Amino acid sequence: MNQFSIQSQNIYANYYYKNMKIVDLKSYIIKNTWKKWVFIEIITDNGENGYGEATVYSGQFSVVNHIKDIKKFIVNKDPFKVRELVNEWFTSSFNRNRDIVNMSLISGVESACFDLIGKHFGSTIYNLFGGPVRNKIKVYANGWYTNINNIEDWGKEARKVINKGYRALKFDPFGSGSGFLEYDEFKKSMEIIQIVHGVVGDKIEMLIEGHGRFNRSTAMKIGRELEKYPNIGWFEEPVIPEDIEGMAMLSKSLKIPIAAGERLITSYDFTQLFKLNSVSIAQPDLINTGGIIELLKIGAMAEANNISMAPHQAEGPLNTFTTLNIDALMNNLKIQEMFDEFAYPAWITDIVDTVPEVKNGYVELPEKPGIGVNLKDKINNYIADENDTDFNLFSEGWEKRGFK
Template identity: 35%
Template sequence: MIISDVETFIVGNPWKNWLFVKLQTKDGVYGIGEGTLNGFAKTVEAAIHELKHLYIGMSVFDVETVSLKMIRDVYSDGGQIQGSALAAIETACWDIIGKLTGQPLYKLLGGQCHEKLRCYANGWYRGPRTPENFYEKAKLVVSKGYTALKFDPFGSAWRTVEKRDFRLAIEIIAAVREAVGPDTDILIEGHNRFSVHTALQFAEAMVPYKPTWFEAPVPPQNISSMVEVAKRSPVPVACGEDYYCREQFAELLKHHAVHIIQLEPQFLGISASKQICGMVHAHGGVIAPHSAQGPVCSIVCAHLNMATPNFYLHEIFDEFNEPWEENVLTPPLKVANGYIELSDRPGLGVDLNLEEVQKHPYHPGNWLPLFRQGWEKREQNQS
């Protein structure tokens, strides 16, 4: 089954342009994938087409070789951009393989390890950065059946914060805990914001509200800083969404400090993601993949999680995006009472609704400015 062509589609979600691909074969079978990267939709799209001379003419079954050709053979480190281009193509290959074999993707990745996947909600707190807004929105989330929810209470903080802003962040955490009660997992998102000392100050201050994890408290590039925070923090640290190769995870895991690993299949491809899940398993850790790109990425994470024994939590943005998102895929991914159950439809089990895709064109203001005041509103940027 030989790859013959690739088409790309950008969908203008107001806070992040989504990039999808449709990979064609000579036999007329096609697969879909996603290459979304905040602020770089056009760039990744260009990479997919610039590198297509490397994968056109290859068999869809040779996914490891596709990866080698698109990553190793180029002999350049394109980071998350190169990884996103690979992931889009490799996901589409797996989708085609599933269709040809009549098997859902999770069956191809090792089979069903779980009856259903427990989800945590993200993106639910759109609006003003006040304890009152977070309290009311958190109440709505748990009323939908979610038993875990994640949020960033830190505004546009970077490295250090003023005392007033520090206090507001802790007040927001307290408001969410009060809203959801003692038995719901609350997950604190750090977005790589802080210095080691600031991160540790926040970790100590949030202890009374019993968060399940403190995510990405410091920038990911200096793994020793992440390890230092993880070893000293009274709250478990979760991280990994920024890494785009196995070697970065190997370096992190060898320190035995972080045991909640949030790999990003969007930067790695499915084959490497599955291997990294095994690495985490060998180190006694659990996975909670980053699933905050677009709806195809969420489907990919669901299949990976279903086939992974050491799965912990599945991230859900889909229910808290634009209302029309559920029309982008057919059938849409559905969460029922805080859980996902995957069907046995072959491949990814979904298709792109091109009619809906064409209604939402690319816009350069569709990106998430995490270090700008008011980013929590997730509105289209004008500059």
């Protein structure tokens, strides 16, 4: 073999599959201001690694402790055989798709495997799956209302959003409401919506977040008020997420779209949602659903039912980049949720090497191999403990999400 052949073989060695095994699984619980993040790192016997995210609201330490129970499904397994690894793990877990802790950890490990594969081949995730159908992702702003001190501030903060170029913004104007709204609560909520609309006008989409707060009658009353605005993109989780039939009733009765799905687990939970025509927009969260492959399944199911996709993403930066990779692949994508610019701490660049850049309401596709982002060594300066609590969605002032 001549010298040129030897050099060529060395150059391209990493672009071929070679047997490797996962030898270690690391976890990092990060003390983010409003919701602690869980990052997963897999390490192989040849030193290659991959990152994923497994954040569960108020369940972060449960996720990390669960590693002790399921390590046998990960260690000594080939990270390239992702479907085999996940299927064995999923079918061997007695509760299957009803255990959010288990499913979120599956999602984190599965994403980490794909991150490793992408890095190994020098490819983004979306190119591993056949290439993108779009070169940029439309995003909407969320978490932008953490500085609200009085009702007039809603307009001031909304103006900051549109000045940044966003063409859509989401907000929950209902305070700590649950079930019913008292007259004064209802009146204030409608006033907030009116104030925001007065600033953004008819051309900027207002996405109204219900957070599963209401019973059917209250949701219907709110929905009738929302019909007065021409720029309502959707009414999200108007009733508790288990009330699939209630959402179907609202979808049939209201002129505005209904959106839901962030708290559903795996594609099985979406079957009835789609069968009953309960939503116009599906919002699965990659972490809750079971990972990249499962999110693509749900996207295909939605497309077959002529339903749009708007994946939920209210966790950390790793899940942002992983989800953007999947957004690139879905024909029926409507828009992507984006918290990063408004509700992430200032030290975010201490722990990750890339942050998404929003221009005129769009984000360019990730370009780095794998999911497109890596953890930095300073992450160890931000490890959380049990004293770092999460915000409570039903408490007064929750919308500040821990920000002062």
